[in-house]
Amino acid sequence: MPSAVDRLAVRGAGQLAGRLRDAAAAAFVTLVLALPLVGLRTVDQGGALVLETRWDWVAIGVAAVFVGRLALGLFAHLRLRVPRVVPRVAQGVAMPWLAWAVAGFAVALPFLPFADRYVIDLGTTLLIYVMLGWGLNVVVGLAGLLDLGYVAFYAVGAYAYALLALNFSLSFWICLPLAGLLAALFGIALGFPVLRLRGDYLAIVTLGFGEMVRIILINWQSLTNGPNGLPSIPRPSFFGLPFERAPAEGTTSFHQFFGLDFAPEHRLIFLYLLILALALLTNVFVLRLRRLPLGRAWEALREDEIACRALGINPTNVKLSAFAIGAMLGGFAGAFFATRQGFISPESFTFIESATIVAIVVLGGMGSQIGVVLAAAFLVLLPEIGREFAQFRMLVFGLAMILIMIWRPQGLLGHREPTVRLGRAAAPRP
Amino acid sequence: MEYFLQQLINGVTLGAIYGLIALGYTMVYGIIGMINFAHGEVYMIGAFIAVTAFTALGVAGVTFVPLALAVVLLVAVTFTAAYGWTVERVAYRPLRGAPRLAPLISAIGMSIFLQNYVQLLQGARVKPLAPVIRGGFELLHANQFSVQLSYIQCFIILATVVLIAVFTLMIARTPLGRAQRACEQDRTMAALLGVDVDRTISLTFVIGAALAAVAGVMVTMYYGVVDFFIGFQAGLKAFTAAVLGGIGSLPGAMLGGLLIGLVEAFYSAYFSIEYKDVAAFSILVLVLVFRPSGLLGRPEVEKV
Incomplete structure (x- = not known):
């Protein structure tokens, strides 16, 4: 035997x-x-x-x-x-300490000893993607509408800022809300006819819209200067104090005002802190929205449209609001992008950008704010690490998207917990 | 009038190519309900294999055109089908039953991967190919304008018609077609009744890729240039065509392809060539607003 x-x-x-x-x-x-x-x-x-x-x-x-x-x-x-003894990452557990730690680190970053120009610049890029991710999260993660053309709103914001600043010499702080408003109007104009469509139809229409915006930007030579793009977009100033070595006659520049030596890093750090502030503001805004009836309606709509209708929620209006708010946040990010680069062209607003932003939201776990940060960090830093293998960058990027989805289909921090739940009844009052 | 006729011929040719690619999208959507984003790249791979095969035949000294064409079609279809199968196996099968967006992201990743894979291996520059079939019929000659129907256009239209006929018969009559229709209606029930669902889905991808490969061969011969980026534009158009016709509907995909091809040809002929893509998408939006399930799609009733 x-x-x-x-x-x-x-x-x-x-x-x-x-x-x-x-x-x-x-x-x-x-x-x-x-x-x-x-x-x-x-x-x-x-x-x-x-x-x-x-x-x-x-x-x-x-x-x-x-x-x-x-x-x-x-x-x-x-x-x-071998029995697996690796503890599973706690899922769905709110991790406020992690969020605070990340935020604290982000604020302190430019003043840390290792933070050179490169690190700050990379941090700024990362934060742009975080902000875009949070904006799109409203549309995809909360309202459950798949938008594959988010880059269109980003482009509208960027061009709105660039054109307003170049043609009417308005300051960044006036242009920023205008760019957001314009992007939101675009969102409404696009959303109005198509939001009745089911998920995948919406996806392709938004994708088509993104391409349309890019084609128009390329071909509307008189307004957008076509494929050559818009150069010398004004940089933002520190509440009226420009970051220049030799400011124009009659103005004081930042380093003169504060009695510092001129350093080109000042502008970089300012831009970094600016996008950090914008991103954090976005985060707070979205978190607060989720507690409003509107935010709850988004999540309810994502889960069950028919039930929502039965409860008297108008799906079109609710979706439209998600679309408009998402577009507005994308527009803000676009305006910032324009002022940071100083140059924009239709090249920056291709489908790959949309795909990256959608990937950030989905990889992060739809609806998870901190997940977006993790996924953005991963997707932005991954190509940077592989800088020596620049030609393999996108190859690895695509492969990573597939592998992560297979590894964690629900996203890095995926959980679909309703923001509001019927908890235990409050303790009886004495 | 002559100009119109010429544009009609061009549009139908273009539409036939879009339609063939659109069939792959609509079949996959019908059976597993996902947008196979990498399908455009599969078509691009088909075109590249066709270029390689034509070049190899040139080296081997095959000059008899029908033979060369048959060999190239066979080679392109075989190898591209292998790519279609692998794409499904690697990127989509592990995600069956995952949240709805997961396979879509995986498909976008696959699309980016394949694009760069081909770019790295075959180079980023445009590949020019000497015309394989020259000449054509002169249908009309009036007002110093002659309406041409080239042999290559004939070939594209005829081949598409034949393929559609074979394909329709296959879906309607063969056991495979029956299994596909069963999986489309209800995958669980089909599995319970003994249909090998995984195999059917795999074969769907293989057939879709084969049709895309034929489209790739046609484009290679029609335009004579191929680069690694053609998959994205064509894929987008073809998917638009599939949605326009009603996604999941096979005749719809053909009709949608034809319409998109015609819109593109006429718009670029009569208005402006730069905005032809905008025109195609505008048509799509208009159709979807008034007929949300596409031209030939069945309206879907959402149940609780």
């Missing part, structure tokens, strides 16, 4: 054979996939195409997939036996 150990060994051998077959199948698929695109390469030589072969690459790829698949299989096999 075979002992238990023998039986296990036999089963193990059988499983090994299965794993080998599985790995061989994966290797074969890789071979088929790699043959036409990796193995052969067409090169343009004087207008005619010639073929180059790279069979060694194919061989390496196939071998790598075979070994990798086998290792993965064996690893999964081993892991089955």
